[in-house]
Amino acid sequence: MQIYLLYGGQNAEHHLSLASAFAVIRAIYFKFYSVCPIYITKTGQWLKxxxxxxxLATAAQLRLQAGKTATFQDHVATGIPIQPGDLAVDNSVVFPLMHGRNAEDGTIQGLLQSLGIPYIGDGVLASAVGMDKIVSKMLFQQTGIPQAPYVPILKGQWQQDSERLLSRCEGSLLYPMYVKPANLGSSLGVRRVDNRATLISAVENAFAFAGRILVEQGIVAREIELGLLGDEKLQFTIPGEVLDRQRLNQRTDVATRQQQRLKIPAQITATALAKMKQYARKAYAIMDGAGLARCDFFLTANDDVLLNEINTMPVFDQYAMYPQLWQKMGLSSGDLIDELVKLARKRFKRQQQQTAQA
Structure with a gap:
């Protein structure tokens, strides 16, 4: 079977996508699969x-240059321009290993689905919900899942009556607060604020990156993460803890990612772990998740569990939490990819049957 590995993209997570793609290529079982790299350049060109x-020997080889032929050489790797529909090939599956806007937000998933192409990972709805912090928080709130208090702000509302929104933030939240663009995958535009002046500045700054932002209550808590795998039959990893968060944005280099310390397994109570699994299961079901995800939680000193977010396409490189959690469970990255391929084929077959019956 052939895997089309889709990576790159027109967003701030471009370099993380390349790191994930290189890690997957090194882990995949080539005795079962061949891999065809599909690079989306920063200008939006698709190169095969x-x-x-x-x-491959180095990750740099994944930065394809447009050429008349597709080759991998020591210092130059070329790809031929293609259209997305060219990926509709029998006995193949697409792995959209892309992060951030115009990637894991449902856009690529919708494109592949409309073309009738099987792909790994969550579908259109789950991807879109997981990417938008306002939509996901409102949805999880309706489901009864505990979260940090928040105030959503739209750019048009801010321009019309910023004073009312500031009063709402200060009336329902306490300083420190965090201001975040609602639909960016990285920490680009995220700021901690401790007073009204810095709140105003952070909101104005966040609107430079998105028209929808979130002001969230700062929480003193540990950061605990769980890996998910499956569809109706979900599998969970052991919990992992981020000990010193290094924000991953377009300026983050490899050295910074190496410095981020993870503790696996995290030392938490059985009660807290049970709550995390319960909330993750409920959240993943309501957003129609199927495939893989990383669920991020806050755990307070009182053992209260708050759902922070669900990441529907976590980073796959050797420094990332998601693959390390599965490795600690005895599931190698090669076996993990194999499971993801099986889940993708299973979902595609089910969708074909549903289409035939419609």
């Missing part, structure tokens, strides 16, 4: 690389 039957 030469089919791989063994891992």
């Amino acid at each position: 690389g030469a089919t791989l039957h063994a891992p």
Whole structure:
């Protein structure tokens, strides 16, 4: 079977996507699969690389240049321009290993689904919900899942009556607060604020990146993460803890990611873990999740569990939490990819049957 590995993209997470793609290529079982790299450049061009039957030597080779032929050489890798519909090939599956806006937000998933192409990961709805912090928080709130208090702000509302929104923030939240663009995958535009002056500045700054932002209550808590895998039959990893968060944005280099310390397994109570699994299961079901996700939680000193977010396409490189959690469970990255392929084929077959019956 052939895996089309889709990576790159027109967003701030471009470099993280390349890191994930390189890690997957090094982990995949080439005795079962061949891999065809599909690079979306920063200008939006789709380039198809030469089919791989063994891992690449360096991640730099994944930055394809447009050419008349697809080749991998020591210093130059070229790909031929293609259209998305060219990926509709029998006995193949697309792995959209892309992060951030115009990638894991349902846009790529919707494109592949409309073309009738099987793909790994969550579908259109789950991807869109997971990417938008306002929509996901409102949805999870209706489901009864505890979260940090928040105030959503739209750019038009701010321009019309910023004083009312400031009063709402200060009336329902306490300083410190965090201001976040609602639909960016990285920490670009995220700021901590401790007073009204810095709140105003942070809101104005966030609107430079998105027209929808979130003001969230600062929480003194540990950051605990769980990995999810499956559809109706969900599998959970052991919990992992981020000990010193290094914000991952377009300026984050490899050295910074290496410095981020993870503790696996995290030392938490059985009660807290049970709550996390309960909330993750409810949240993933209501957003129609199927495939993979990383659920991020806050755990307070009183053992209260708050759902922070669900990431529907976590980073896959060697420093990332998601693959390390599964490795600690005895599931290698190669086995994990194999499971994801099976889930993708299963969902595609089910969708074909539903379409035939409609």
